[in-house]
Amino acid sequence: MTDQATQTAQSKHLKKRYRAEKRFKFFGLAAICSAAGILLVLLGGLTQMSIPAFTHHYVTLDIAIPETIIQAEQVTDLAAMRKVNWRGMVRQSLRNEFPEVTDRRGKRAIGNLLSGGAGDALRDKVLIDPTIIGSTVAVALPLSDDVDLLLKDLIDRSLPEENRVISDRELTFIDHLEAADRIDRRIAWFLFTSGDSREAEMAGLRSAAVGTLLTMLVTLLFSFPLGVMAAIYLEEIAPKNRLTDLIEVNINNLAAVPSIVFGLLGLAVFINFFHLPRSAPLVGGMVLALMTLPTIIIATRAALAAVPPSIREAALGVGASPIQVIFHHVLPLAMPGILTGTIIGLAQAAGETAPLLMIGMMAFIVDTPMWIDDKATVLPAQIYMWANNPERAFQAKTAAGIICLMVFLLLMNALAIYLRKKYEKRW
């Protein structure tokens, strides 16, 4: 073989190797791009889907509120207020817009354009300002979810009538109202201010959000003190022996136990053995606290270990006891790290669904829970329930709930990052 041939073979081989290098690098870049692409598709798709749920269509009607049905001073009287047929009043006033419709079916169709909660809108208006009683006022009433979807172009008008949830006749009513400029699109505040409902146009996140807050409160109260104390013991005090080894292995294992198993534990121990209330933030918070504990312990230990030994030695040198060293010097210095770990753990817990399904925190909750033993649901469980609802309008609503949950979690994580950045010390 000549030198020439060796050289060409070598350069061929080298080229091949460089191609492999490029290929490998390309695969790496492709992997990152696909991960980022997936993230974009996921966030973009959900955001796009959620947009319709943040607004709702309202029809503005002039409604006369005669003094014969209720007096201004009766407004605070719950029983009297409940007796009034608000729903009938708003339906009647919408019917008055269409004097030409006289048949029963047509009248009912007009009434059904309104949301089931339209009466409540009138009632709330009277509640806020009782002086309007006896006069005629313009009230914005929410339309039903199907009408709303139609106006948002999410229902195809060109479909044959039998495949459409809105009939041709209802279409003419809606077009008439639109032509009269009675319908406008507003921000759907009820998404945040009302509880759950069977009707998509009235369902809101409030009760679930309060449930999440109460549950997180319980989780924090249980997991923070327990986790920090356990971490201090393991990191600073415990002798190295088999028991502490066992505890450490245990904590690492608990961090990897599937969340649903914690739900089973909660169901068997807290509910069936101790008879604590079902569906309550108390039990949910305790289950999540057990799940969060390993996270907090691991984060706290890392934060404690990062405090340099010179601090401990200096404190011991001026006569502090080991406990005083910990509580006066090490713990305050480690606090930012501990808080960061705690917030991240809580954010994880706040997004958790499966264990809470086990203990019944998936109930249909309209009223806002007031305390930790009331029946409640949490944001992820609410999202799950809405996602299971076949009604079309709940799709956007679910996506909106998801966006709210993710914004909440993002804020928590941002707080954690801020704390870390602000108080981080390099020794």
Place this chain on the structure above:
Amino acid sequence: MELIGLMFLALIFLMPLGANIYGRTRIRKLMITSAQTQSEESVKQHSLTAFHGLFMSMYVLLPALVIILCWLAFAPMVISSLLVSEISRLTGETDPRLLSIFVSKLEALYEGVLKAEFVEPEVRQALGYYGALIIRANIFLYVVTIATAIAGFVISARHISPRFAARDKVEVIIKRLMQLASGVAILTTIGIILSLAFEASRFFDVIPIREFLFGTHWSPQIAIREGQAGGSGAFGAIPLFAGTLMITFIAMLLAVPIGLMSAVYLSEYASKRLRNIAKPAIELLAGIPTVVYGFFAALFVAPFLRNNGSVIGLELSSESALAAGLVMGIMIIPFISSLSDDVINSVPQNLRDGASALGATQAETITQVILPAALPGIVSAILLAISRAIGETMIVVMAAGVAANLTANPFESVTTVTVQIVMLLVGDQEFDSAKTLAAFALGLVLFFVTLMLNILALYIVRKYKEQYD
């Protein structure tokens, strides 16, 4: 009643505070008197004043807290068992199932959730008894707690003296509390094992364990009434295991290459700027709640696959294993990538330098030097990821099927262990039927398998990890 409860709560916090103040004042007074009487050599105070106060408040608060916790844990149990015997006396009923229904009805009636006409008249008679029972239980709690607190106060007040080593005592108590706190981890594990094993053993009394582990037919509907359609109930869990494995396998097929390659790229090739953007972005994937992934799988991925599948002539079920598996893979990507990133970064730089010096390209260095060196860590990361995929619930609940289906076709719908646990336990069920108990048997299998995977992962790292330096 509410007001008394709140007052009690306030008292629980005020009593230790009072004891604290008392302890501080008392030790100060004692010091003053001793300074007056023994003017020659003044008595030295062993512990700081604050520790005397702390010592007293601990003696007041801790026993009271223990009592309250015990009461919270056991009072509902005692009350309901007393109630059961009372209702059984009133109605002459002995069937425990019916009795437990009566008890929950009565509780609902007491709370005003249920109207009186839905409750049997005999049961209604027990209402007064129930009310009295609750009041008695509350009074018992208040009296015993306050008595304990007072006893703690008296006992601790006796100790207060200048020579008393309050600090040592306080520190011992703090250490004990910390030990207890770290014991919670063990307690949780024991609690999980015991509760799962106990309920599962009750299940295995009805269904033989071999039938459960090796049976191939799963249909947990048990007739509640006789002659009801829907049958006898079959509890062969093989289809669930197969479904779980298939979805996990699909997830790994997506997550391992993407996760591993992005970790390699980020730690070996990427510029600092790209790393600063891409790493948080991938970690963001880890922060997304699983219910969101489930929704994504059910509403975006499954319809997308079905529509595109039909274009190229594939029949995809709307709850195909493929959709659930792919989305689960997305969820796992950050898990694998961040764990592998750590492992790759911990391979020492001189290995890279050595390979470069021998003329290896960067890709050759990575595939032939770095990855083999990091292999134990990567394998353990993959094992941990598998364990997480097996235990993942919401994605499969929302995107995988419910019906047990023993198939190897990823386009069909399969069900998993976690889906069945949720299906068996969500909704109103009595606690004793084989159906609900089956969930605990499945939970036990799940716990055991994930535990084994975690231990294996730990073992591999410990055994095969290269030691440098």
